Amino acid sequence: MARVIRARPLTADAFRAYGDVLETEGAFRLINEGRCERYHDRARLEFGGDGRAGISLFHAEPRALPCTVAMLERHPEGSQAFIPMSESPWLVVVAPDEAGRPGTPEAFLPQPGQAINLLRKVWHGVLTPLAAPGLFAVVDRIGASANLEEHHLEAPVVVDV
Amino acid sequence: MARVIRARPLTADAFRAYGDVLETEGAFRLINEGRCERYHDRARLEFGGDGRAGISLFHAEPRALPCTVAMLERHPEGSQAFIPMSESPWLVVVAPDEAGRPGTPEAFLPQPGQAINLLRKVWHGVLTPLAAPGLFAVVDRIGASANLEEHHLEAPVVVDV
Numbered sequence: 353m354a355r356v357i358r359a360r361p362l363t364a365d366a367f368r369a370y371g372d373v374l375e376t377e378g379a380f381r382l383i384n385e386g387r388c389e390r391y392h393d394r395a396r397l398e399f400g401g402d403g404r405a406g407i408s409l410f411h412a413e414p415r416a417l418p419c420t421v422a423m424l425e426r427h428p429e430g431s432q433a434f435i436p437m438s439e440s441p442w443l444v445v446v447a448p449d450e451a452g453r454p455g456t457p458e459a460f461l462p463q464p465g466q467a468i469n470l471l472r473k474v475w476h477g478v479l480t481p482l483a484a485p486g487l488f489a490v491v492d493r494i495g496a497s498a499n500l501e502e503h504h505l506e507a508p509v510v511v512d513v
Numbered sequence: 514m515a516r517v518i519r520a521r522p523l524t525a526d527a528f529r530a531y532g533d534v535l536e537t538e539g540a541f542r543l544i545n546e547g548r549c550e551r552y553h554d555r556a557r558l559e560f561g562g563d564g565r566a567g568i569s570l571f572h573a574e575p576r577a578l579p580c581t582v583a584m585l586e587r588h589p590e591g592s593q594a595f596i597p598m599s600e601s602p603w604l605v606v607v608a609p610d611e612a613g614r615p616g617t618p619e620a621f622l623p624q625p626g627q628a629i630n631l632l633r634k635v636w637h638g639v640l641t642p643l644a645a646p647g648l649f650a651v652v653d654r655i656g657a658s659a660n661l662e663e664h665h666l667e668a669p670v671v672v673d674v
Binding site: 374375376380383384385387388389390391392393394395397399404405406407408410411412413433435436437438439464465467469478479485487489490491494 | 655
């Protein structure tokens with residue numbers, strides 16, 4: 353029987369080893385004559401020696417919970433930020449590395465207004481919106497060399513609330 | 514009497530001289546076993562010789578139309594992308610450069626699912642959401658040297674639909 357992983361609310365503390373939660377918490381600068389808060393430089397970005405930053409859009413098919421996760425992937429050469437372009441729910445699945453393979457996955461449910469930046473080499477599930485429109489801006493490495501490792505789990509996990 | 518500028522729908526063609534419209538149009542790659550479209554590397558990013566890419570969040574007070582624009586700014590050292598984290602309406606005001614000063618402004622109304630990347634040195638108004646939550650991710654240059662020029666218009670303009 354598949355292991356069930358319970359998704360929990362996304363918080364910066366719980367997520368720190370995997371990446372950054374981009375949200376309007378903590379210190380900000382007031383700009384534009386006081387009309388705008390700037391939460392400055394919140395992501396630990398990496399693009400590799402021969403890479404550069406790029407912005408792409410990902411448009412993904414919504415899934416429903418419970419949801420089976422059979423594969424995790426990671427990017428050895430760069431970080432990857434996912435910025436939702438709506439307030440719709442989505443799911444984040446990550447796992448610690450254990451000797452080059454993913455360990456037990458963890459699942460998080462972002463709130464509206466939260467984006468994430470995955471650190472380089474962090475195992476993660478594919479982009480999983482839980483409702484339309486499934487549209488995200490992705491800031492990641494653009495480069496010629498390979499930047500994807502996939503790992504098919506021996507025992508797929510089921511993520512539920 | 515103030516000049517009135519009519520805001521029009523944002524399109525990639527109309528905006529090209531000012532920057533990129535990031536949207537799910539044109540060619541894409543299917544990733545994640547066919548479940549996700551990747552619209553790859555859509556922004557002409559620049560971060561200057563001594564700068565680097567950063568992701569910040571901007572949380573701005575919503576305005577209403579008609580809206581007076583009295584100041585335009587630009588960033589001589591880098592591009593600046595604005596990615597809305599909701600589907601709420603917002604306003605984009607830009608102007609061509611005329612001998613180091615902004616010429617006649619143009620105003621655009623993005624659709625849900627559109628983000629923009631302003632090219633380096635493009636005159637633009639401050640971030641102007643037209644409804645809550647007014648939350649945007651901003652990809653721009655992080656660096657030590659000055660990267661802001663402001664120009665107060667001799668004759669403020671009024672933007673309306």
